[in-house]
Amino acid sequence: MVWQPFVAPFRKAGLAAVVLLAGCATFSHDAGFGEVQNTTQQYIRQKPVWVTTDAQKAQNDEQVQKLLSTSLSVEDAVQIALLNNPRLQADFYELQKAEASMVQAGRLPNPSFSMLYARHDGDYSIEQKLSFNIMALLIAPKASEVEKRYFAATKQAVTQRVLAVANETRRAYYDALAAKQRLHYLEQVKGVSEATSELARRMQAAGNWSALDAARERAFYADTKIELGKAEHQQLVAQEALVRLLGLPNAEKLQLPERLPDLPASQDSLKQVNPDDFSKRLDLQQMRASTDALAQSLGLTKTTRFINVLELGPVRSLDGRRGDPAKKGFEVRFELPIFDWGTARVKRAEAEYMQAVQQVSAAAVDAASEVRTSYDLYRRNYMVAQQYRDEVLPLREKMAQENLLRFNGMLISPFELIADARSQVLSVVSYIDALRDFWVAETQLEQSLIGKPLNQERN
């Protein structure tokens, strides 16, 4: 599933590349992985490692073990995933494959029609015909340029993949932590319910309570055990998702901390984002690169004008606090060139190109909407968690204190006191859920700033 957003543009770019076999590229020492590493460093501080030798494998394993030796932080979890996630390692080979294609293409002096045909069966048979037409328009330097762009697109796709794995790991980490913390509290509830049930049994045995009263408490305990069982499974599911992302054989060595990170103290410390700023949005950058490559392949050179894919006028800047008067922000431009279409001969090229432009436009509109959505969720989840932290829990605590005072005065029974304490614990559990939702929303926001959102369903 997660592979999908990467594969689709990759293939599209690939089409353009293989059509234009030309140039004289050579193999790099790392198939462009260093560049991927560098780009990811602009977003995260962890470095992905592509394990290609036994020595590297040993070194990697050692580093993973070291990170696992202490209580795991979210950033360490990301680092482990980038070192150890097997799917990611598989994805890195896409670089090598792309580079190989490129080099191979550069080494073919006279590409033949039949070879192209073999590479383009199925849906792309029409493309093949077109490629034949365009072939005539191309000269070698242009083909080389296209190859470079294609390779760049591949690197960007892999970069996106790395960042997506980082964010997926964050999300899985928060899920696993919340599930563990939740379980801890539900175990408390089970513990006191068990004690209450036992007290009820003793009450009945002493003749102070009827079977009805005792049965009520004991039935509650039975329900609690069932709930705890469910929570135990949820905890396992969440933990396994994290284990998979970290590429671990099992959860044995996983040392999760006791608590989720605290909620930021105030709204002021929340991230501010501008949904129309696509500068970090790697998928759009990649689409633009593909569009450029397409233009090259179509031999479109004479630029007549540029269009803004979002048709943005002066934008309202979204940074600042709620309630501040809107500030006029800088104009965000995401522009693509429009060419002189010339004669009917290039009508087909015009269609190809303009279709791509429209697709970029659609993706940009989607991207802006995705960011707005994730940003809103992020802020809202903050407010919910904040309300739990600042209002619900203190009130619950106050109620617990007041109930203890009433218990001291024999105004309420231990059963009432404990029942209230239990519901206090359950509101702590609700807070944990809200806190997890906040951290997950932050992860989703981060992801929406760099590419397509993570899948809604959890791993």
Added chain:
Amino acid sequence: MVSRRAFLQFSGAALAMSAVNKAALAGLPELVTIDNADTQKLLYPETGRPYHPVATLNGWSLPWRMNNGVKEFHLVAEPVRREMAPGMVAHLWGYNGQSPGPTIEVVEGDRVRIFVTNRLPEITSIHWHGQRLPNGMDGVSGLTQPPIEPGKTYVYEFEAKRAGTFMYHPHADEMTQVAMGMMGMWVTHPKNPNSMKVDRDYAFLMSAYDIDPGSYTPRTNTMLEFNLWAFNSRVFPGIAPFVAKQGEKVRIRIGNLTMTNHPIHLHGHEFEVAGTGGGWVPKAARWPEVTTDVGVGQSRAIEFIANELGDWSFHCHKSHHTMNAMGHQVPNMIGVSQRGIAEQFGKLVPDYMQMGETGMAEMVDMAEMMSMPLPENTLPMMAGNGPFGALAMGGMFTTLKVRKDLPKDFYGDPGFYQQPKGTSAYEWAGALPEAPQAPVPAKETPAAVELQVKKPGHEHAGH
């Protein structure tokens, strides 16, 4: 302390003040209020016919002015704060600064004029419970008079025809206003001061409140489950003692404006009911008693010779009426061990203390020893200390303190009685004679449950 203050300076006068202007009140008797719950100095008459004044338990008698042979009183119905016992204040409605209102003392045959000013947020009226008076002075809102609107002053005037013990209370939104504490005593003394003469004449009213622990204002819609049972809106350990010099003749006048009856019991003495709300009981109709039931809306004047030295309990014999706020839903935990359970509970409620396994007395000890905090403005269910430890009482409980020497005018607390040597109960240290047991039926025991009866000091393992 009785304070004479100008009307406009009166505390708590926020309500409906503007409606009562100073000029309109210029012709009224000076307003007298009181700001504490102590038993005040007796009010000896300076004008009018002579009489022997009563001592209102934790209360006072209202001064009057003579106006052309008419005794004029001024009652103000208003919100008040009443300390029910040290550590607990109730937001009530009352008269002239306190609940209950001041006792009105007059003499048989007196012409009485009472100005009643309404400073409540709603209408009121005063019914002169038990009096013979013109119908138009009976104080029943709607039936015998229009209600007294907030800010208005009404005048009641009648002749105190009959000597005896009376009460006054509103007869407009009566349930609410009585539940809020609006009531007072009225004593009409005999024309002949030597008739029915006693050495000490006490008076108090019984009232009941439902004030949720942690709050201040009674829940006026409570009909039966009251949690504070009061003598003159005071509860033990806040109720003043009755005091008497050995051999003095003592009268205690008791009025009941709660919603249930109260069997009033005196230790160490027998008494006779010498009067009811309807007048004096003929001597031949009296019988000796140690407990007399005072029904709702009734009053009783009991009389006895205080000839036994000591501190003698005086209380309502309904034992839950000698407790302060308690949890009626708390189950009986006697004989139920919390071993292993209290520890679990403690994980969730760190200050959890197991209570009730041996009864409730341990709660008193714990409250003392651990000074366990209670909800705001809440009295312990059981409180009070004596020379031998905790009394573990509350509500309608106080003492009659009989002493060898006591000044005639002394109505304070003479402290605890020093029991003469050899007259106190003591712990037995010797061998015990065999204690005969009630015969046990030879039937087979029907259930294991019945074998669980606890003996103090015997550990009981849960089964």
